[in-house]
Amino acid sequence: MKRSTWISMAGDRRARKDTNYTNLPEFVSIRVIRVFSLFAVILLSNHCPAQPFLDNLQDNLKLQTKDGFIRSDLTVLLDLEGYYVDQRPPGLLYEDESFINYRASFFIDAHIGPHFYSLIQARVDRGFDPGSQDLDARLDEYLLRWTPTDDSRLNIQFGKFATAVGGWVQRHDSWQNPLITAPLPYENPTIVSYDDVPTSPADFLYRRSYPDDKDSWIPVIWGPVYATGGSIFGSIGKMDYAFEVKNAAISSHPDAWDVDQNYWRYPTFSARIGFRPSPAWNHGLSFSDGAYMTHDAAAQLPAGKNIGDYRQLTLDYDVSYAFRKWELWAELFLNRFQVPNVGDADLGAYYIEAKYKITAGLYAAARWNQEIFGTVHDGSGGWEAWDHDMFRADAALGYRFTRHLQTKLQYSFGHRNGSLQQGEQLVAAQVTAKF
Amino acid sequence: MPCHAGSSRRLAAPKHIQGTESEPPRRRVGGLWTLDFGLWTLDLRVRTSNFGLRIPRFGRWMLNVERWMLNVGCSLFDFGLLVRRSFSEGGWTLDFGLLVRRSFSEGGWTLDFGLLVCALLFFSCPISSHAQAAIEGKVALPAPDPPIASPPRYGGPVGEIASADPPAAVVYLEGQFPPGSIIPTNATTQLWQRGMQFRPALLPVRVGTTVTFPNGDDLYHNVFSYSKPKRFDLGRYRKDDKPAAQVFDKPGVVKLYCEIHEHMRGVILVLNTPFFTRTATNGLYRLDHLPSGKYTLKAWADEKHTFEKPVELKPHETLHVDFDGR
Known part of the structure; x- marks a missing residue:
């Protein structure tokens, strides 16, 4: 698999499947924790000159020419996370036991004149999703946007960037996400695989008895889906619209998002219509249609079929409401995977989320x-649910010490039908520095 | 215009009216309106956006609508009715007043009218012990450097972002003021969000001032501050909503931000002195009706541009003090 923008410093995740990667030497983690702790203490001290220093630093990271024609703004997010799981970790957590994860994200927002904007997001972490793997450095996002008019009615954008589908993308970074983990549809792997074609319905359904194979199975939508492509979007009055063509489906693995993946033979089409009747409300209806398998699966397909014949079709309704100290979000997904040798595997997923600011810095979120x-034909005359229904309740407390430092503590309880559970209980803590 | 015969009975301390956005600092103009009729007074303030009732030492009944003011004061010895119209807003106010007074001790009614200056002289008689000085000058202001407003990374509506306020500074006097020259304030003022900017971007207030944060835009704002003197978060609110007013009861610099619009910057400078003013955008300032004595004059433009100089004020003198930024 080509990896032009993935500058892997120690091999990729798939290679690690068969290796004992219980990760970076322990002293590295301890050193990182110490450095981060020191950093946090400095930031927390109101008497320390770090506060105005970071204020000034944040402003000084904004550069512009004298006439303001070219401007750039560098924003840095530093995350330190700890995860405790009582069983196999749920969602897209890539470790078999409790672990520490750290991440540095660099955002460069640049303007060239009033009509061109670009964004670069570079990250150094232990994998796109939390884990205790080796250090990675990547360009997660890069885009160029042209806004021909003086307002936002039309924007044309190319690059590798987050999807327009859904309502979580706008708040997916660690500073804005009230919780630590993503909503279930964005991170819970189903038994559908992007590179492993089931030979029969029974073969497909047998996967239910295995723990998640997170290097092969896919969720409804994989986080913010930084796939590559182009989009047209804008706002006209109270309406928002977006249409995008990308090289990978919204459920696709991060390895498939790069520009040289999937060869553009089977693009994914997605769209969202938004309606804001008032500042408090925001409604959105999204649709996506794309081939979710990669070329690794092509050779396993039935004769005469190609990966473009098996689609992921998704309909999503998102809504948000905000007033005073309250913010509420909800999303409903109706999703269909067309699975080779099985048929249509349908599922419905939703989440409802709330955040309440208790004091100026303290908030609670749930x-x-x-x-x-849904059910699929089991190959022997019957119908069976093709994966285990699941629920998960997340609760978190967060505190913003300053404009540059916040911390969160989350507890999650998840349960799926059947005897196989994966991380019923999760406790996670996160410290984020932003400047 | 005759001097008031019963003026010696007044509790003559001048009143310093707190500067507000809708009523910029008039400082000792308040001295004019000290219808300080001695033993008891009531102070009633009615404006288009707020209503207040207080019983201070030097108060009076006052109806203040836009630039009109109806002022009624009473004591055992006097009764006064004053109608005033202000023709300007700013550090120096040109007012026209009509005053009807009756002195019970001497009998008879008196009708006074005239411009502010005349009235000022009239009422200055009893407060000669606090003979007033003034300071004027210029503050070298930092170059404007408004933060960059980036469009939303992931789409969404973009409103029209107006220009930020040009740089200004706050000049204020600190020191030990004569007894009775400082009156606790419970003033209320406003700091708006308009065009996705704080207006004004720099607001000086006295300790104890209540500030409200009306939203003048057709979208949400979320004003917050994590500054030590005042930590608050108003949550999301729109035009016509009334977020909780905040009382600024500790002196210091309160930096304001909007959680939704990261480029927005504002500062409330909470001061422990009634003698302050905000400079014009060219840096010029004037502080009037100051008590004589030795004090420290300070200028605050931002955390990098703060200056101070010792000053000695003498009665009826105007001192010229420039802060050239060095």
């Missing part, structure tokens, strides 16, 4: 998530 799976 999210209820559920996934309900």
